[in-house]
Amino acid sequence: MKTLDKINLEKLIGILKQENYTVIGPVIKDGAVVYDEIDSIKDLPEGWEDEQEAGYYRLKKRNDNALFSYVVGPQSWKKFLFPQKLKLWQAVREGRGFNIENSNSAEPKYAFLGIRSCELKAVFIQDKVFDNGMFADSYYNNIRKNIFIISVNCTRAAGTCFCVSMKTGPKAKNGFDLALTEVINNNEHYFVLEQGSEKGTEIASKLETNDADDKQIKAAEAAVKNAELNMKRTMNTAGIKELLYNNHDHPIWSQIASRCLSCANCTMVCPTCFCSNIEDTTDLTGNHTERWRRWDSCFSLDYSKVAGGNFRTSVKARYRQWMTHKLASWIDQFGISGCVGCGRCITWCPVGIDLTKEVENLRNSPKTINK
Amino acid sequence: MAIKKPKLAVFKMSSCDGCQLSLLDAEDELLDVLGGVELAYFPEASSKMMKGPYDIGLVEGSITTPRNVEEIRQIRKDCKILITIGACATAGGIQALRNWKDTREFTKIVYASPEYISTLDRSLPVSSFVHVDYELRGCPINKYQLIEVLNAFLNRRKPNIPSYSVCIDCKLKGNVCVMTSQNQMCLGPVTHTGCNALCPSYNRGCFGCYGPMDSPNTSALASQFKQMGYGKFDIMNIFRSYNGYAEAFRKESEANEK
Numbered sequence: 017m018k019t020l021d022k023i024n025l026e027k028l029i030g031i032l033k034q035e036n037y038t039v040i041g042p043v044i045k046d047g048a049v050v051y052d053e054i055d056s057i058k059d060l061p062e063g064w065e066d067e068q069e070a071g072y073y074r075l076k077k078r079n080d081n082a083l084f085s086y087v088v089g090p091q092s093w094k095k096f097l098f099p100q101k102l103k104l105w106q107a108v109r110e111g112r113g114f115n116i117e118n119s120n121s122a123e124p125k126y127a128f129l130g131i132r133s134c135e136l137k138a139v140f141i142q143d144k145v146f147d148n149g150m151f152a153d154s155y156y157n158n159i160r161k162n163i164f165i166i167s168v169n170c171t172r173a174a175g176t177c178f179c180v181s182m183k184t185g186p187k188a189k190n191g192f193d194l195a196l197t198e199v200i201n202n203n204e205h206y207f208v209l210e211q212g213s214e215k216g217t218e219i220a221s222k223l224e225t226n227d228a229d230d231k232q233i234k235a236a237e238a239a240v241k242n243a244e245l246n247m248k249r250t251m252n253t254a255g256i257k258e259l260l261y262n263n264h265d266h267p268i269w270s271q272i273a274s275r276c277l278s279c280a281n282c283t284m285v286c287p288t289c290f291c292s293n294i295e296d297t298t299d300l301t302g303n304h305t306e307r308w309r310r311w312d313s314c315f316s317l318d319y320s321k322v323a324g325g326n327f328r329t330s331v332k333a334r335y336r337q338w339m340t341h342k343l344a345s346w347i348d349q350f351g352i353s354g355c356v357g358c359g360r361c362i363t364w365c366p367v368g369i370d371l372t373k374e375v376e377n378l379r380n381s382p383k384t385i386n387k
Numbered sequence: 388m389a390i391k392k393p394k395l396a397v398f399k400m401s402s403c404d405g406c407q408l409s410l411l412d413a414e415d416e417l418l419d420v421l422g423g424v425e426l427a428y429f430p431e432a433s434s435k436m437m438k439g440p441y442d443i444g445l446v447e448g449s450i451t452t453p454r455n456v457e458e459i460r461q462i463r464k465d466c467k468i469l470i471t472i473g474a475c476a477t478a479g480g481i482q483a484l485r486n487w488k489d490t491r492e493f494t495k496i497v498y499a500s501p502e503y504i505s506t507l508d509r510s511l512p513v514s515s516f517v518h519v520d521y522e523l524r525g526c527p528i529n530k531y532q533l534i535e536v537l538n539a540f541l542n543r544r545k546p547n548i549p550s551y552s553v554c555i556d557c558k559l560k561g562n563v564c565v566m567t568s569q570n571q572m573c574l575g576p577v578t579h580t581g582c583n584a585l586c587p588s589y590n591r592g593c594f595g596c597y598g599p600m601d602s603p604n605t606s607a608l609a610s611q612f613k614q615m616g617y618g619k620f621d622i623m624n625i626f627r628s629y630n631g632y633a634e635a636f637r638k639e640s641e642a643n644e645k
Contacts, residue, residue, distance in 0.1 A: 279576035284558030
């Protein structure tokens with residue numbers, strides 16, 4: 017392991033830009049940390065951290081110059097790999113027929129700086145959704161194959177985090193090109209650097225790094241341990257599939273539905289939710305048509321509208337579908353849970369519905385069926 | 388080719404004209420619209436007024452007078468497809484605020500000779516009187532949505548007009564939630580999208596100009612507003628505005644009235 021100072025972190029951004037990467041990192045916008053293009057470490061949220069609870073998010077000034085002391089914000093990296101709105105193709109009328117034109121020749125080359133361990137897991141989960149052989153999504157894969165990943169290990173936990181329960185963090189174990197752990201001790205401020213790929217090693221070789229000594233490695237481990245020890249939320253995942261499958265008719269679903277707005281915020285902020293809608297548009301002459309893919313949600317009523325009717329008219333059915341898919345049937349479908357414990361759905365639910373609490377309520381209810 | 392273009396008519400009931408103006412405001416698309424339809428009746432735009440029947444009728448405004456009632460019944464007879472546009476036509480509009488008060492008291496205060504005023508007790512949406520084929524929401528409507536509806540009609544396809552919450556559009560745009568991060572009252576979670584999340588994009592809570600979304604849980608939102616520190620009066624007022632008489636908003640404002 018190596019260490020890196022702030023000057024070389026700046027240099028890293030410059031090297032990536034020279035290699036034609038669009039560098040994406042955390043920036044502050046409208047009172048929250050979001051992901052956007054950055055040019056320099058000056059764009060990072062230096063000296064800020066986030067306070068998060070169910071339905072609550074605030075940024076708070078720290079008394080140090082930490083660059084990565086925020087945890088996660090309302091956006092996830094999926095907006096780059098699986099854009100909110102994407103034109104899939106267009107067609108133009110020609111004589112009695114039409115010509116189809118592909119609209120997506122551009123293959124952006126992104127470097128993600130600051131992706132957290134839970135978020136990296138979310139990318140792996142979306143890989144299973146979009147890069148699955150027969151039904152591979154070329155739009156996703158064309159962007160995915162080019163990304164350079166600089167993971168940042170968490171040294172704090174937000175009030176809504178529960179990655180330890182989901183075994184997705186706070187430290188990234190693999191899948192990154194480079195990984196950083198920020199250490200601030202007395203007057204020292206440095207990053208412990210791990211290399212996770214050949215490309216990562218190649219880029220790191222262009223930086224001025226030092227070999228990390230035992231003390232520095234221990235300090236980085238202690239910082240990550242701090243995130244783990246301060247994580248207040250948990251989710252007991254033992255037998256969770258059976259718990260949800262067996263309790264399809266439990267009264268808890270009606271109780272949640274009485275609070276749920278079906279506004280879809282939870283699914284929009286979730287780093288693994290992947291539902292989309294396809295819209296065909298025409299111009300007024302009918303000579304030009306376009307097909308667009310747009311994020312959609314199992315919480316929107318039209319999502320489950322099919323010929324002959326709608327099979328999920330009640331909010332109860334929609335919430336149950338979301339939670340059962342996320343925590344149970346996802347495992348059958350993709351071999352892995354759909355939840356990474358990032359806590360976004362809890363923080364950004366306008367009424368603060370907390371899925372960890374709802375799982376607990378279901379587990380502890382006397383009406384719960386345990387087979 | 389001498390294909391007969393469908394005849395379009397635009398009517399006005401009790402309203403401010405803003406919604407029908409959005410058709411004229413569609414400068415870049417207007418010629419294409421006129422390429423597809425024959426503008427048969429649109430007094431705001433042209434003095435050439437053809438008689439019905441019409442293929443599509445757009446109706447702006449709410450029903451507030453006995454004359455409006457007669458007119459809308461005739462318009463329904465004259466139009467194959469009747470589309471109401473805007474909060475007045477779809478929910479009674481801002482003038483429906485009078486529905487909670489005594490209209491005769493108002494006319495006495497406002498007019499020197501109230502006996503000349505012929506008005507109904509309430510301002511109601513067009514759908515309270517005649518069958519409506521399609522409702523386009525908003526105060527005012529979004530001109531691109533109006534063109535989309537006409538476009539879909541001309542191309543015989545379903546209009547792409549979603550009925551979900553404003554929250555989805557906020558998230559598609561990357562807006563940070565003003566409720567969760569700034570403690571602002573925002574009707575976004577219960578409001579029909581269509582404005583492209585205009586107010587939250589400028590750091591302000593949604594006023595609900597497009598009325599209730601497809602499955603609005605207004606009571607859950609109102610209890611969250613209470614938890615955020617807002618009183619019943621604030622909650623009554625936020626639900627009682629441009630779409631205050633739309634059922635879900637009306638019930639919630641009434642639940643917070645006392």
